[in-house]
Amino acid sequence: DAGITQSPRYKITETGRQVTLMCHQTWSHSYMFWYRQDLGHGLRLIYYSAAADITDKGEVPDGYVVSRSKTENFPLTLESATRSQTSVYFCASSETGDSPLHFGNGTRLTVT
């Protein structure tokens, strides 16, 4: 039972490069989320999706792009990475809008 898997686990990229973080869940949950975790800021929502082909902005969406062509996948793309996007990124899913979040183990991204 894999649950929710994020890849890569660690990524180093340069300023200006495009980078995509992957998220895959095996539960067929309707909802998927992307959060970033930074010291002093806790968890902040970047984007979320209520179903395939439906996405919505969270608290900090600028500089990020998401897509959800299949229920199980929810990739997050940084089109032109900046140092301020150095963070730990967590993907999460929930069965419904009202049910608990299940988080992946995160991707630690460093932008140099």
Added chain:
Amino acid sequence: QQQVKQSPQSLIVQKGGIPIINCAYENTAFDYFPWYQQFPGKGPALLIAIRPDVSEKKEGRFTISFNKSAKQFSLHIMDSQPGDSATYFCAARGYGGSQGNLIFGKGTKLSVKP
């Protein structure tokens, strides 16, 4: 963005002690208050949650106390163990909202010394 203020930032207790983590919110339209526990290198996981129609909820050694008039809620860990050492996040969600409307506190790093 409505805030959820969490304190303290860090907490050190001896084994068997009762750490208490506090959260305060501003928006009276919140109707769901979960706590998440995060171990190093892992994602957060739901620990316990409460709705504003009750003042206390207990699950094992973990208790949430809720004070609706003061707009505060807190997590108590009874008989704390070294294995409870983790970062704890409180959160709040508005009425009728989905988890997309969940607002997290900034977290409390708890260390339980043997």
